[in-house]
Amino acid sequence: MRKILVVGAGQSGLQLALGLQSHGYEVTLMSNRTADEIRSGRVMSTQCMFHTALQHERDLQLNFWESQAPKIEGLGVSVAAPGSWAEGPAARAIDWVGRLDGSAQSVDQRVKMAGWMETFAQRGGQLVIHGAAVSDLDYFSRTYDLVLVSAGKGELVSMFGRDASRSPYSEPQRALAVSYVHGLGPRPEHPDYDAVRCNLVPGVGELFVMPTLTTSGRADILFWEGIPGGPLDVFNGVKDPAEHLSLTLELMERYTPWEYARAAKVELTDAGGTLAGRYAPTVRNPIGRLPGGGLVLGVADVVVANDPITGQGSNSASKCAASYLASILERGEKEFDEEWMQGTFDRYWDTAQHVTKWTNAMLAPPPEHILNLIGAAGQLQPAADRFANAFNDPSDFENFFYEPEKTAAYLASLS
Structure with missing residues (x-):
């Protein structure tokens, strides 16, 4: 039986560990926190998973919360009229929603990671609660057939060198601020179904709103992405959750x-329901070299963040x-x-390259043909639907998004 060590208990590490376990591998999982510490801790992300990613969970029968989580059937885009917030609240220039072919879902990672970790242990996996250092991996690389590093922060990431050719940004491009809330009312444009909403405020940043399942049931995520140094970049140093939410709402009143x-009527789901930070998007070399000569393989956002x-x-x-498991x-042997x-x-x-290309493009000011596409989707439902479904399969953006000629040809085909 082959022995594999997985370091890091996030989406990728746990999914991979559970997948290997189901195929008879002897798997050890290292986490720096227990399941209870994860469940009672601070929110870790804003996760909305689309059909293909959810199917990987279903294939491993890990979709434990599918019947409880809100069913996200659409993805909407609103754009504030540039400069309209100078004299008062912003005006909305564009608003539409695309329907998803397969529904999406969001499950608070505190719920999912704690549940998956307990499942891994119940199924006989060896769970080690310990923050791994490079020196630990040096030892483990000699006792395991394969060491996978899926812990995306801290000392271990430094083993994986930055791939400059695939990493155009050396500094963070957004300041991030997240609030999990109860009490958000339905969107009047589509009160009968749930959708993720992407609100674009040109030159300022973005607000994403998405339904989720958290530790206390149904909730919504309010997620600001602010251009560094701009009016949304005000969360640095804010430690009080109530102040964090108050700032979030003040910015919403003006810009969205x-x-x-x-x-x-919103209130925070819990004292751990806020998160703020920033990081530079980075692609790294996938192989880490240990002082003793051993090699480890980076997983997910360790190598593509x-x-x-x-x-x-x-x-x-x-x-x-799923790819690594295959x-x-x-x-x-x-x-x-x-x-x-x-x-x-x-x-x-x-x-992954399609995700990186699209994400880096969205961080830059949009060129005219992209603005035309987003505007046209308000009149052409097939364009709205295609844009929404490309969140599930970002490779489709190659066909209608990046090049003005392809965008124009696509829109012409719809009219």
Whole structure:
């Protein structure tokens, strides 16, 4: 029986550990927190998972919360009229919603990761609660057939060198601020079904609103992405959750008053329901070299970390875990050598590159043809639907998004 160590208990690490476990591998999982500490801790992300990523969970029968989580059937875009907030609340220039072919879902990672970790242990997996250092991995690399690193922060990430050719940004492009709330009213444009809403405020940033399942049931996530140094970049150093929510709502009142209108009765889900931070989107080399000569393979956002502006983090983690699982199973009893590690990452990069390209494009000021596309989707429902479904399959953006000629040809085909 092959022995595999997975370091890090997020979406990718746990999904991969549980997948390997189901195929008879002897798996050890290292986490720096217990399931109870995760469940009672601070929110970790804004996760909206689309059909393909959710299917990977279903394939492993890990979709434990599917019947409880809100069913997200659409994805909407609103755009504030540039400069309209100078004299008062912003005006909305564009508003539409696209329908998803397969529904999406969001489950608070505190719920999912704690539940999956307990499942891993119940199924006989070895769970080690310990924050791993490079020196630990040096030892473990000699006792396991393969070491996978899926802990996306801290000392371990430094083992994986930045790939400058795939990382155009060296600084964070957004300041992030998250609030989990109860009491948000329905969106009047579509009160009968749930959708993720992307509110774009040109030159200022973005507000994302999405329904989720949290530790206390149904909730909604309010997620500001502010251009650094701009009017949304005000959360740094805010430690009090109530102050964090108050700031979030003040900004909504000015820049997205159509969202603020349904937020009159919101309150935080819990004391751990806020999060703020920033990081530079980075692609790294997938193979880490240990002082003793051993090799480890980076997983998901250890090696491909995108800004959350396109909502792809958990989706990419799920797809990476599924891709790596397939590569490991196909390897059989052969050595997990450097060539195999590089090939395993390259296989994942075939899909991940589309996410990175799209995300980096969305962080930049949109060119005229993109503005035309987003505007046209308000009149052309097929364009709205296609844009929404590309969140599930970002490779489709190659066909109608990046090049003005392809965008024009696509829109002409609809009229």
